[in-house]
Amino acid sequence: MEIVLALAIGVLIASGVWLLFRPRTFQVVIGLSLISYGVNLFIFSVGGIRIGAPPVLDPAVGGAGAYTDPLPQALVLTAIVINFAMTALFLVVLLASRGLTGTDHVDGQEPEQ
């Protein structure tokens, strides 16, 4: 399981990094979203992965060892919402930049070829 998740995170990050280097603003926005998926999964996985042990307490199950680590999950939960805000902000900045400069190039002007 670990190896699958690790490779998945790697693919997400690699796709995101590739897009980060591209010249069009929309590519960068998509790239950042992909990176944030990868990062969220990474932070989530730091506590180790377990199947069937959600951190919702059940009086019938005793002991802290019966549940997965809740702390990374709590961190990722807010990160998901903040990622949305970040995407929105980037989108609006790129729209404003497009309106102001007339191009969707990340530098606000088309490169000379």
Added chain:
Amino acid sequence: MPTSFLLLALIGLPFFGALLAAWLPTHARNAAATLASTVTIAGLVCLVLLHGATFDGARTDIAWLPSLGVNLVFRLDGLSWLFALLIVGIGALIVLYARYYMSAEDPVPRFYSFLLAFMGAMLGIVMSGNIIQLALFWEVTSLFSFLLIGYWHQNANAREGARMALTVTAAGGLCLLVGMLLLGQIAGGFDLDVVLGAGERIREHALYLPTLVLILIGAFTKSAQFPFHFWLPHAMAAPTPVSAYLHSATLVKAGVFLLILLWPVLSGTDAWYALVGSVGMATLLIGAFAAIYQHDLKGLLAYSTISHIGLITLLLGLGSPLAAVAAIFHTVNHATFKASLFMAAGIIDHETGTRDMRKLSGLVRFMPVTASLAMVAAAAMAGVPLLNGFLSKEMFLAEAIAQSSTRPFNYALPVLATLASAFSVLYSLRFIHTTFFGPPPTECPRTPAEPPQWMRFPIEILVLICLVVGIVPGLTIGPFLAAAVDSMLGPQAPNYSLRIWHGFSPALLLSMTALIAGALAYALFGKRINANSRGAPPILHRFQARRLFDGAMAGLVALARGLEQRLSTRWLQPQLRLLVLIPLAIALAVAFVAGGVPLSPQLQPVDPVFALMWVVGAACAIGAAYQAKYHRYVALVLMGGAGLVSCLTFIWLSAPDLALTQLLVEIVTTVLLLLGLRWLPIRLEQLRAFSRASRWRMRVRRGLDLAVAATAGLSVSALTLAVMTRPAPDPISSFFLERSYADAGGRNVINVLLVDFRAFDTLGEITVLGVVALTVFALLRRFRPARETVAAPPQQRRQNDYDERHAERNVGQTLRDYLMVPRVLMQWSFPVIAVLAVYLFMRGHDLPGGGFAAGVTMSIAFVIQYMASGTRWTEARLRVQPIIWIGAGLLTAVAAGAGSWIFGYPFLTSYFSYIDIPGLGPAPAATAMIFDLGVFALVVGATVLMLIVLAHQSIRTPRHVLPDRAGAEADALPAPEPASDAPQAGGQS
């Protein structure tokens, strides 16, 4: 009244007054002056009431950084009381004087606001019972002196002078801060009493010398001591009340105060003697010599100030208790005569229109009272008997003689001291003679006359003090000086006598020699000095510290510019590449040095379904990366696919809360990006023909980027695997699992973590969310879409054409009828989704759900209405005010946190108990629920705000394009709905 109240009132009043003055209308000169005098007089009253308490040392503590053992301490003893009296007393006189000096056109309330704040900061320095706090107020005085000197900011000289003063004094202030940190470290505490009690240890410590040098740099820059003296003459571009205040009783005296304050701790070593003594002597002589040659009245006074502060520094440098007494005494005397002289110079400037001594003459006939006052003050500066300056100068000369026998090379001391005194006589005489005597002035811009009576009043008071202290010192300044000396020196306090007549002592002889020599020199060389063309002393004018300063500043700027040109780029892509490459290279290097990443062989068996799921997920991610340039809509869908797979992963790996939130956020993100797609330019493959060479370059660039991306991905994979398979060292998480139900009454540990254990984090995060939403709102208010995107989309045009061709149809009817059945279903779904949101919220504490998930759900309910029926239709029926939701949410969350203060618990402590609900049984009710409600409201507001301001862009555009059809469209169409925008934008790309 209790002492602590008075102390806090004394320090707080000026800042409070400054705030009030800042709110006054720009030209409310009288109101501002009244306010400032009220504040200063109240301050004086506080001081008088506090006088009795200072014998034992008045003190009040406020916890500031308790974890570092640093408290805010305000204290007053005899010494600081005397300085505070100078600050507030002369401040009060300056306030009165400035009312008449400042022109009605100036923004006078701003002036008073700065002046009061500066006074407060000065009081802060002398009242600080903690050396860090002292350094802090020190920097505040630098800031406000900058604002005061640059008050006439339309004048380039004022800006220049202010900037120079700030650069020099603030840089010195930083040195002082480091010195204070070292001092506190050596003494074992930052409290002043601790420091003062550790004198022996400090002087013997290995770090004594660096500490001393740093603190002295602070004091010397502030007090304009050689070689940092050059900023002071340039600060004369300030309004005269500012010069009179800053350079008599306050700013330059801050350095003196610091030296006096730390004298018992730092003095008595050879290093102290060598540094402080020689700097003081150099400043004394250079300042006095330069003062002689000035043509500007204020310039003369500026250099004389430098020289007199040098004298005080020299006295402190001598290290003997008697010299220290003389230093304190001269500080007071200098403040009185220098403030009155500055104010007299200001009156002359005000009434004649010039300060140039070559143009002034014979003013005694036009302003006899001012002239007499200025003459008395100048005589005090020269050290004429029966005036206060004479007494402290005699003490200085006596000490110079006394010290000459104890140390080598000190035979020069009395000689140089007498020389400097003679210079002082010379420039004082020149000041008086050229300005007030001789023929009537011919080149003055205005005909001189006496100033208003109240403008002269502050000078009268100060000159009276000069006289009274000079004639009966024992009855006037005596007790105050004794108290100051006592609190400075304690048991070391020497016997001294404050009398005019000590018999024919050697000091008297030197004093008389200086008077006669100075007068003689003026008689002999006066004409030549007055005629010198430079307004600067011979020889010395070649060595301008100012030029060094300017050179250093220019060098710094050039260096920064050069570095920027070489090391930085304006283009985003190279920056991002560096941002990825540098950490990647470091990480790889570390891994290489460590011999690879340790991987544990114990892995959980791979579930083929999970693997298959991620094959799809990875394909989606790669596909999104591949399509994001020419097929944005496809890329968006594929990105959503990757998001869904990570959502499934959360479910699979025991994180239902994350899965829920991810799923919901996925929905709003997709809607958001769909809304944005419309405004992006059409981008078609093979739009541009590239040359062979540039195609090659492009291929190489892409190849490199792909290699970097792949390396980054592989590295993160390896890192993840290493982290995941490593046993976590004693995680703190078991604490949360064990306490979640017992201490917070919640079974869903994630939710309890968010709203209780780590609620402060969450508060910060929702604040960020609100700020981002408002930023999006603000950015879009000024949004101007690109020209080609403002027309109605082709699909809409086709629909309208269809309507136009058929006579029985109205234009826009097709669009209105579009997807009618799903639209009705969507409208009807609003209450259902709202109930779902409430359900998610209510169960959040015990089961997956909570404020975040419920908030996003609720915002989806709103957004669906917009998508189904268009902006206008929805807003005609549903009043959504997301900004109010944001505000209410944040306030609720903060109030829930602050509520625990009422019960005496720290911020955000939560309380819970079980309530028996009939029919449902006992249910936990925690105050954290209220906090969660705040989170909920804020998330709803922020999400809805971001989405609908973007949606609103569609209804404001068609008006100013397509002028022929704009009217028809605006009337006929419900709106170019976001819902129908999205697929069209996709079709375009």
